[in-house]
Amino acid sequence: MDRSTIIDTLQQRGGFITTGEVKSRGEYEQLRRATENGTLMRIRNGVYVEISALANNMIDIERIVPHGVLCLYSAFAHYGLSTQVPSATCIAIEA
Template structure:
């Protein structure tokens, strides 16, 4: 019976970064079966509640898929979004993820996540959906990400925000109008404007 269960899991999740206990339950597979399969080395446990098929294809964006599953309503932001869009040289140690104020709390925050609380239009605007490791990952677009970096410059550093502005402009990831729009939403237009004038 376990062989059939493993075949079902492989068929469904071999191309995805991982699956959760909730995913297994939706397939009518009891969590105890997953635990036994893990103990026998048939599947890997990658973190609490997350498993992967042994030999499943992984990419460097695997951590984004894990974050999206852990915080489904969250949006990849700041340094992690910069890295996703290729407009930084930073290698963030954690996945930066925005959540709406008071929208979501967890008893146990994954140590690989850096939660940032956004509110209103600052949270809802500029969101793009990307398919990563078979998981839909919500990421702020490049212009919104740069505006956010200026808003949170004390958290991530003004140098990171400036590098993203210059690199985003150089690689034509956004226009001055797009950046202005999100800077207004984030209420940092007066902060970013002198830097924009220097690069646009």
């Protein structure tokens, strides 16, 4: 899979991809190279994001924290219940 195809795949998936979604070693190497040259960013083990997808205020929580729920000031801002922009994203997780 060439680099433009990996970027197309990322854009179709909202800018995020996990290593579980990568089908071959060659595709993984494309992810690694794109991370090294600054096109992609590794935000945690196995989760990569296109830099432009981070420009949005809200990110895809489910991709980063499975079963996580947006809460507190982050939820207020997302649903338009506050005029303040939170300085961090608050996520509730299972105990």
